[in-house]
């Protein structure tokens with residue numbers, strides 16, 4: 001089971017989804033370009049779409065209900081990293097025609113379908129992840145690199161929450177059980193300790209029913225040194 005009692009109940013119980021539930025989450029417009037082309041209004045991808053499975057929608061509903069209690073907050077998700085990270089963390093960086101890796105596949109359902117929720121008091125981020133068919137590694141299962149990517153991003157969001165501008169210095173993953181394409185897993189990350197610029201985190205990837213531990217990870221993120229990071233930016237331009 002996951003670490004928090006607040007999430008525990010999510011892993012049991014029926015995932016039955018009624019037509020009424022489906023109506024509560026109308027599928028967003030199919031023309032992301034139309035939304036993206038409006039200045040100041042990027043498309044938020046962390047919202048239900050027609051590719052989300054019953055398990056994904058059911059879990060989303062349950063987390064959304066917890067946001068109303070104030071413990072959890074849904075993290076919006078855009079296709080450009082500059083829109084992704086709130087606040088001042090990336091302010092001043094030049095805008096480029098780049099895309100966040102996880103949002104680089106435009107078609108719904110074939111790449112990374114995910115939504116993250118932040119629990120700020122627990123310094124914890126949980127990601128509901130449904131890997132699509134273009135993420136295949138071993139036939140029928142998600143590529144280990146795609147699992148690493150979703151872990152890095154979930155754990156990274158947690159690190160950004162506590163330390164602002166950070167980069168992954170170390171990510172160590174044990175893969176225990178393959179993740180079937182199209183299934184839904186919970187990527188549950190938390191901050192273990194902060195020592196100066198170093199943020200240590202850990203993460204578990206579990207099936208929705210909590211019965212399968214797919215992967216475990218630990219990570220070290222380093223808060224960027226302002227003087228050094230200016231040099232890094234310059235060298236990237």
Ligand SMILES: CCCCCCCC(=O)SCCNC(=O)CCNC(=O)[C@H](O)C(C)(C)COP(=O)(O)OP(=O)(O)OC[C@H]1O[C@@H](n2cnc3c(N)ncnc32)[C@H](O)[C@@H]1OP(=O)(O)O
Nearest residue numbers: 084152153156157167168169170198220222223224225228
């Ligand atoms: C949705 C959005 C989420 C996105 C999340 C995605 C995150 C990413 O993928 S980032 C991309 C992958 N990461 C990278 O490319 C990083 C490459 N590495 C670097 O740029 C640098 O090594 C960097 C920035 C991590 C650290 O460099 P720098 O700021 O110079 O730190 P430095 O002064 O050397 O070290 C600081 C401390 O950390 C320790 N440290 C640094 N790296 C490591 C490491 N790999 N392992 C253990 N300790 C380390 C140092 O020993 C030092 O410790 P102490 O203060 O006790 O002496």
